[in-house]
Amino acid sequence: xxxxxxxxxxxxxxxxxxxxxRCNYSYGATPYLFWYVQSPGQGLQLLLKYFSGDTLVxxxxxxxxxxxxxxxxxxxxxxxxxxxxxxxxxxxxxEYSNYQLIxxxxxxxxxxx
Amino acid sequence: xxxxSQHPSWVICKSGTSVKIECxxxxxxxxxxxxxxxxxxxxxxxxxxxxEGSKATYEQGVEKDKFLINHAxxxxxxxxVTSAHPxxxxxxxxxxxxxxxxxxxxxxxxxxxTRLTVL
Numbered sequence: 001x002x003x004x005x006x007x008x009x010x011x012x013x014x015x016x017x018x019x020x021x022r023c024n025y026s027y028g029a030t031p032y033l034f035w036y037v038q039s040p041g042q043g044l045q046l047l048l049k050y051f052s053g054d055t056l057v058x059x060x061x062x063x064x065x066x067x068x069x070x071x072x073x074x075x076x077x078x079x080x081x082x083x084x085x086x087x088x089x090x091x092x093x094x095e096y097s098n099y100q101l102i103x104x105x106x107x108x109x110x111x112x113x
Numbered sequence: 114x115x116x117x118s119q120h121p122s123w124v125i126c127k128s129g130t131s132v133k134i135e136c137x138x139x140x141x142x143x144x145x146x147x148x149x150x151x152x153x154x155x156x157x158x159x160x161x162x163x164x165e166g167s168k169a170t171y172e173q174g175v176e177k178d179k180f181l182i183n184h185a186x187x188x189x190x191x192x193x194v195t196s197a198h199p200x201x202x203x204x205x206x207x208x209x210x211x212x213x214x215x216x217x218x219x220x221x222x223x224x225x226x227t228r229l230t231v232l
Binding site: 036042043044045046049090099100101103104105106108 | 147154155157159206208210220221223225226
């Protein structure tokens with residue numbers, strides 16, 4: 001069965017430091033992969049997505065993610081985080097047959113001043 | 114573009130009453146809308162998928178008679194929690210998808226969510 005794993009429930013990073021959020025998936029075919037951010041009191045916002053092509057994907061707010069098929073991973077990165085990046089981040093994979101999203105459990109990111 | 118709204122943003126109701134939550138795609142037509150439930154500190158759980166003009170498809174374990182979904186138009190879907198009980202208290206999120214066809218055109222756009230508290 002398809003699944004998405006985000007191993008880190010909480011991550012605390014100092015402002016200005018680099019960030020990497022991990023995401024591993026289990027999916028038989030070529031996956032469609034997404035990263036969403038959920039800020040307090042706001043809806044889910046798409047950061048970036050991967051369908052095909054270049055495995056390094058650029059997103060909004062300075063985020064990027066790299067698809068590594070050999071590792072079944074789609075880790076999210078940002079070179080220098082800001083306090084405003086405090087939020088919960090969700091990785092998701094879409095089923096090809098019906099485009100439904102399968103979600104990871106989320107990683108709560110806290111930025112220290 | 115691609116804005117999805119939900120109304121109300123929060124609601125408190127007494128046990129036994131019914132609550133209707135609206136999900137609207139404001140600047141596009143949504144052939145499919147999804148309803149999710151999010152428990153505190155947990156991920157989203159898909160409740161049902163609704164296609165305009167047809168019955169919703171519910172995920173396993175979701176009571177159809179408890180959570181009534183109506184997708185009457187290409188811009189509006191409603192979720193009615195009938196005879197609500199405290200265990201129905203949760204954060205309900207809808208999303209809307211533009212068109213069928215290639216996955217690239219199938220991005221889901223999410224509403225801001227509705228916080229339901231049943232006393």
